[in-house]
Amino acid sequence: MALHGRMLLLQLISLAAVLLLASSMLAAAQSPPPDCKETCGGVSIPYPFGLTDGCYLHVPGQDSQQFKLACDTTATSQPSLNFLDSYNFPTNISNIFAGESALQVMLTTSRNCYNDTVYNSSLHRASYLYLPPSYTLADKNKVYNIGCNKATKLVGYPLHVTGPEQLFEVALSGVSLCNDEFGKRFPETCTGFGCSVNSIPSGLQNITVDVWSLGTGLGTSAPWGLSYPCSYGFVVDERNFTFAGNRSFDELNRTRLELPVLASWAIGNDNCEAAKKKNETAFACKGENTECVDRAGGYFCQCWDGYEGNPYLLKDCVDVDECKNNSTLCSGPATCVNSIGSYKCKCHKGYRNDDNDKNKCVKINETSSKNDTEMKISLGVSLSFLVILIITFSIYCVLKRRKFKQLCDRYYEVNGGFLLPQEMQKYKGSQAPRIFKLAELNKATNKFDPHEIIGEGGFGLVYKGTLPDNKQVVAIKKSKTDAPTMTPESRIAHTKQFINEMIVLSGIKHRNVVTLLGCCLETKTPILVYELVSNGTLYEHIQKKKGKGPLSFGQRVKIAAETAGSLAYLHSRASSTPILHRDVKATNILLDENLTAKVSDFGASKLVPEDQNTQMATLVQGTLGYLDPEYIQTHKLTEKSDVYSFGVVLVELLTSQMAINSNKKLEEERNLANCFLMAVEDNHLDQILDHEIIKEESFEIAEQVAQLAQRCLSPKGGNRPTMIEVETEVGAILAVMGKHPGGKPDSSPNEIDYLLAASPSNAFVVDVRSDEGEVITSIDYDKSMHSQAQMMKPYDGGR
Structure with a gap:
């Protein structure tokens, strides 16, 4: 036991010695040796500055002698204190303020x-x-x-x-x-x-x-x-x-x-946090009651508020006795009492600190009764005002809710709320569109919170929302502006047109068209609710925006085939009225998690009346770069206008360029369609293609797609193919890629199966279905390969 006690005593003595040594080393690191010269020419030289090694703060890194000064004794007058490196322009230092990190x-x-x-x-x-x-x-x-x-x-x-x-x-x-x-x-x-x-x-x-x-x-x-x-x-x-x-x-x-001119200094090249983390031993702000402050290019040290001294010395920041230095801090019968880092005013007997000024003392007797009376009056007035405010606010809320409900009912009626449900009764089950309450959509989007915005089109903002009843995630499209003021006659006509378009759009059931789930009629402009397609737009994947893309050539041809199929379905609509999309572009083609194309945004779409199956006179609407030039000149909209816009999308898929690029210097180079047509005419197709996607082995397939795009971009609508013909040709090209993997550089058996959704015969089949899901027609691209090859005019690429 005695031996064990002696061993424990020796260990405690060793530990104390280590702590003492560490403490002395720390103190030495922040204190100059006693024999350091502390003046030059009458100017005091406080630490961290010094004239000789060991007397100044050593800063590891770029400038280790930052705080070393020179005392010039060569002048005939008294010595002058200068920077060590003065660039041949000696600078006379007249004073050093260590506490301010300035001189x-x-x-x-x-x-x-x-x-x-x-x-x-x-x-x-x-x-x-x-x-x-x-x-x-x-x-x-x-x-x-x-x-x-x-x-x-x-x-x-x-x-x-x-x-x-x-x-x-x-x-x-x-x-x-x-x-x-x-x-x-x-x-x-x-x-x-x-x-x-x-x-x-x-x-x-x-x-x-x-x-x-x-x-x-x-x-x-x-x-x-x-x-x-x-x-x-x-x-x-x-x-x-x-x-x-x-x-x-x-x-x-x-x-x-x-x-005298005041100069500041910064230590090292790092801020406080980085300097301490990099080298805690060399970190300058170790003294008691000190803090580190970031300064441009480095950091400096200062004493806490209520303290003064040299923050670069270990125990030099001491409490400031505010009471000693300022006898007027406390007013009235009071005594100033110093405290660590601050002070307080202690009032004499019969006095207390004023509520509004802690440095002022007031009498207790004279003020207490007055304060109590004032407090009671203030409390009574405040309570009365609060009761009146609550009653007024309650009445206001009731009136506001009643007015809001009346306004919603009026909008519901004007927007066809009594006619639309009757027309939609023919849809049953999951195909039946819904008429949503505004309260449902407010809850789904957190009152249309701007943080829920996921897209913005020419006709409105698109919000992401979760329906409160079935937790389905949807896209909710709200108009940017209210509908213009209309006469009663035009309002009736507009309501009938909206009901007709709503019925037709609700009847679109195609795997490559975004499904319209319903609408809300309780706003001045109806709000539309669609299925959510969450993998971004085709434009984002082509241009590699928001972390999307890249797309392989095979994936691009597949997306083109799916888009062409959806547009052909809209144009034909065997069981209903044909629809012209009118704004076909890469940003209106959405992609899901499986990169399946979904055509969206029917805000500019136009129904084709039965007696106008060929063309309609209308105001020009669409997006610059995708607009049919014949449509711009004649104002006559045809299905070939959508064909032209789809041709621009084909060129985007081939070139990975934007439809309009305003950054290009020459005017004729800004329009992608024009550049593409000139490249084809000059036999320079290979110069405009995206060779990161289209390799040498897939160039012939790209030529076929380019030839189809050239026909779609014909200035005259009569020379363009129909969307059904385009659908068939793109499908045939995709079938060729499926049968000849060599035509697609990055193809693999798994990806070909995925792209073609292949049957055992490896045929690419598209089913066009009616509103009730009945198959109207089925196109087998494997069997139609030969006929489509006859339809496509050969393109030799200039070779």
């Missing part, structure tokens, strides 16, 4: 002098200041211009200059004018007459100050011209200079050749 350097005043009316170049003087790295001018400096009809020019270079483009220049830092009415006396304040003052930007490292004449009023006839032939411009610490009229001018003439 003062002396800067010569610049001047501009005249002998009578003649400029005296021998007396002209500019001033220059060059600070070492990590030192910058503090924002407490001001630039003065003192004289008559003169301007001071300041040129400053910011910290870490890497090129001439970072030059910071203030052409006219200050302008001072003179007026004969002042006689020989200057105003006592610096307001622009005889004196002007301005702030300078913080962060400047090197500056040049010069005085320039404005070229007016230089004759000796002016009273001030005789007495003050020199004008002055200078930068000075605002705490060390105050303009005092003629007296300041006389001092500048006779005694004040140099003035």
Whole structure:
């Protein structure tokens, strides 16, 4: 037991020795040796500065001697304190403020002098200041211009200059004018007459100050011209200079050749967090009651509020006795009591601290009854006001809800709310569209929160929402603006048209068309609810936006076939009215998780009346770059207008370029369709294709797609194929790619099966179904290969 006790005692002694050693090392790391020289020419040199190794703060990294100074004793007068690296321009340091992480350097005043009316170049003087790295001018400096009809020019270079483009220049830092009415006396304040003052930007490292004449009023006839032939411009610490009229001018003439300028420093090249994490041993802010502050290019240390001293020494930041330094802190019968980092006012007997001013003491007896009465009155008034406010607000809410319900009912009626449900009764089961309440959609979208916006089209904003009843995630399209004011007759016509289009769009059941789930009629413009297709648009995948893409060539042809099939279905609509989409573009083709194409955004779509199956006169609507040129010229909309727009999409898939690129210099190169047609005509197809997608082995397939795109982009609609023909040709091309994997560079058995959804015969089959799901027609591309090959005109690519 005795042996065990001795061993434990030895371990405790060893631990104490280690802690003592660590403590002494820490103190040594933040305290200079006692034999360090602490003055130079009457200027104190506090730590972290020093003249010799071991006496200054060592900063590992780019500038390890940042705080090493030089004491110049070669001058005939007293020694001067300078930076170690002064760039051949010695800078006289006149004071060091360790607690502010700043120091003062002396800067010569610049001047501009005249002998009578003649400029005296021998007396002209500019001033220059060059600070070492990590030192910058503090924002407490001001630039003065003192004289008559003169301007001071300041040129400053910011910290870490890497090129001439970072030059910071203030052409006219200050302008001072003179007026004969002042006689020989200057105003006592610096307001622009005889004196002007301005702030300078913080962060400047090197500056040049010069005085320039404005070229007016230089004759000796002016009273001030005789007495003050020199004008002055200078930068000075605002705490060390105050303009005092003629007296300041006389001092500048006779005694004040140099003035102090305040400079700040930053330690190292890292901010507080990075510096401490990189090298905690070399971290400067280790003293008690200190904190680290980030500064441009590094960091510095300072004492806490209520403390003063040198924050770079271990125990030098001590509490400030506010009561000792300021006897007027507490008003009334009170005693100021100092506390660590602060103070408090202790009121004498019979007094208490004022509620509004803790530094003020008031009598208890005189104020308590008065305060109680005032409190009771205030409480009664407040309660009465609160009751009235609650009653008023309740009445307002009831009236507002009633008015809102009336408005919703009116919109519901105007938008066909009584006719539409009757027309939709023929749809049953899952195919039946719904008429949603506005409250449902508000709940689904968190009252149409802007954070729920997932898209924006030409006709409205699209919100992501979750239906509260079945938790189905949907896309909710709300018009950007309210419908225009209409006459009763036009409103009836508009309602009938909306009901008709709603019925037709609800009847579209195609795997490559976004399903319309229903609408809300309780707003001025009806809100539409669609199925949500969450994998972005074809445009985003082609242009690799928002982390989408890239798409392989096979995937692109598959998407083209699916899109063509949906448009052909819309144009034919064997059991209902044909629909012209009118705004076919890459951003209106959505992709699901399996990269299945879904045509969307029927905001501009047009129903084709039975007696106008060929063309309709209408206002031109669509998107620039996709618009049919014949439609633009004639204002006559046909199904071939959709064919032209689909042709532009084909070209986007082949080239991975945008339909309109305003960044291109030449006007004719901005339109993708025009560039494509010119490339085909000049036999330069290979120059416009995206060769990252289309490899050499798939070039022949790309030529066939390009030939189809060329026919779709024919200026005359009569020369374009129908969408059914386009669907058949694209399907045939896709079937060829399925039978000949070599035609697709990145194809694989699994991907071919996925692309073709192949049957055992590897045929590519498209079913076109009616609204009730009945198969109307089935196209077997495997069997129609030969006939389609006959339909397609060969394209030799110029070879």
